[in-house]
Amino acid sequence: MRLAQVFWPLLCLTACSGPPAPDVAVCQDVITRLCASLSCPGVVETLSVGPADCAGTLRERTGCGTEAFAFVEPSRDRFLDCREPLLRQGTALNQLPACSDVQRALSDCPDMTTFFQGATP
Amino acid sequence: MKRVGVVLLGLSVGCASLDADRRVERGPALRTETREHTLGERVTFASVETSWPQLTLRFSTADICRTEQHTQYTETVVTQRRTTPAAAAVSTGGILTAVGGFLVIGRSLFSDKPNRDTLDEDGHYGASSRKVATGWGVGVLIVGVPALVTGIIQLATAKEERETRPADELTALREVPCQPAPAEGQVTLSGPLGPVVEPRATQQGQVTFSAHELQGREWTAVQLDAAPVLLMGEGQTRLELFRACLPWLTSTPDAQRLVEEARLVPERLRSLRQLIRGCSAIPGAPTGPWLQAMDAALETPSPGAGPTPQAPSPASPPPP
Numbered sequence: 404m405r406l407a408q409v410f411w412p413l414l415c416l417t418a419c420s421g422p423p424a425p426d427v428a429v430c431q432d433v434i435t436r437l438c439a440s441l442s443c444p445g446v447v448e449t450l451s452v453g454p455a456d457c458a459g460t461l462r463e464r465t466g467c468g469t470e471a472f473a474f475v476e477p478s479r480d481r482f483l484d485c486r487e488p489l490l491r492q493g494t495a496l497n498q499l500p501a502c503s504d505v506q507r508a509l510s511d512c513p514d515m516t517t518f519f520q521g522a523t524p
Numbered sequence: 525m526k527r528v529g530v531v532l533l534g535l536s537v538g539c540a541s542l543d544a545d546r547r548v549e550r551g552p553a554l555r556t557e558t559r560e561h562t563l564g565e566r567v568t569f570a571s572v573e574t575s576w577p578q579l580t581l582r583f584s585t586a587d588i589c590r591t592e593q594h595t596q597y598t599e600t601v602v603t604q605r606r607t608t609p610a611a612a613a614v615s616t617g618g619i620l621t622a623v624g625g626f627l628v629i630g631r632s633l634f635s636d637k638p639n640r641d642t643l644d645e646d647g648h649y650g651a652s653s654r655k656v657a658t659g660w661g662v663g664v665l666i667v668g669v670p671a672l673v674t675g676i677i678q679l680a681t682a683k684e685e686r687e688t689r690p691a692d693e694l695t696a697l698r699e700v701p702c703q704p705a706p707a708e709g710q711v712t713l714s715g716p717l718g719p720v721v722e723p724r725a726t727q728q729g730q731v732t733f734s735a736h737e738l739q740g741r742e743w744t745a746v747q748l749d750a751a752p753v754l755l756m757g758e759g760q761t762r763l764e765l766f767r768a769c770l771p772w773l774t775s776t777p778d779a780q781r782l783v784e785e786a787r788l789v790p791e792r793l794r795s796l797r798q799l800i801r802g803c804s805a806i807p808g809a810p811t812g813p814w815l816q817a818m819d820a821a822l823e824t825p826s827p828g829a830g831p832t833p834q835a836p837s838p839a840s841p842p843p844p
Contacts, residue, residue, distance in 0.1 A: 420646070423646075432643050483646065494643055
């Protein structure tokens with residue numbers, strides 16, 4: 404009883420969340436995480452981007468640069484599923500993913516990789 | 525949700541322990557009272573009378589009368605409830621309730637904008653500061669309110685209760701035979717090998733044995749209708765004395781053997797003289813000839829011969 408009383412606020416804090424973020428925010432969150440992981444083996448080759456303007460290039464390829472962006476293919480749910488490995492280190496924007504998680508996200512989700520390569524899957 | 529909160533609060537407060545110390549203080553004695561009653565268990569007794577050469581046993585049955593002395597007094601039951609944890613509970617519960625209440629009531633003071641620095645797996649922003657404050661406030665209230673209520677209840681019940689009531693104590697107990705009645709039956713004198721004389725019927729509750737019929741027989745117990753009999757007063761002592769004196773008083777002293785005994789083992793003769801002298805407690809016991817013979821033997825001058833302990837005792841009573 405006491406234990407539940409003590410941990411209830413913590414459970415609430417971890418379970419409570421804010422409103423759904425727009426698609427553009429979700430897309431740019433992934434772009435931020437991928438571009439911060441360019442030093443990981445194979446990422447540059449897979450995404451075909453350089454370190455100079457990684458985020459700008461990916462936003463331009465995907466259309467994530469405009470506020471009106473909305474997921475079509477892949478869908479928002481699929482994109483969120485593919486994004487999960489990138490959140491293993493934390494959901495805050497300043498927490499970068501591990502290289503193994505980035506490689507796994509790219510290999511497990513070829514549709515997302517294709518999406519960032521600027522081609523229709 | 526409101527009902528769930530009430531149930532949780534009730535369970536929390538209901539599970540809190542309210543310890544109490546209870547002690548009894550004895551007051552002054554008011555009065556003493558004596559109660560008598562019989563147990564309804566009749567026991568067979570026997571009294572012993574010796575008058576040489578006869579041993580008379582008088583049998584009777586008696587109930588056991590119990591006399592109880594009771595002291596009545598007042599006693600005060602003092603109940604003290606512990607108050608030690610109450611202050612801590614009120615203090616902790618009060619602080620937590622105040623903090624929780626502030627967070628819940630003053631939640632409008634916090635920003636309602638979602639935390640855009642984090643984006644969870646489902647694509648939601650992080651909770652707003654207002655939501656976080658409300659969550660913490662409710663959590664702290666859940667802990668603080670029961671503690672505060674418990675502490676207040678303990679403080680409210682932290683008093684001393686005194687209850688005075690009459691009490692009774694058994695201070696003395698005495699059990700004595702009472703309501704005697706003569707007992708009739710078959711009397712048996714038994715030894716290790718069984719009865720030593722033929723069972724004899726009582727007449728008007730008594731039976732008499734002569735020294736000569738008991739001479740040379742080893743008997744240790746008296747039974748009435750095969751049931752053991754309790755000997756009253758000095759009955760056991762009189763019976764033992766009669767039995768011990770029986771071998772000597774039913775025989776005549778041999779002066780020559782006593783002189784020989786005095787010459788060989790004078791200490792044993794002196795011990796025997798003490799026994800015979802003790803037999804004088806039996807009314808009519810013929811101890812005179814024995815005492816005179818032993819005194820004469822002990823006064824006979826010794827020729828100076830050394831003692832021979834292995835020699836047979838000349839002062840032993842003759843066989844029956």
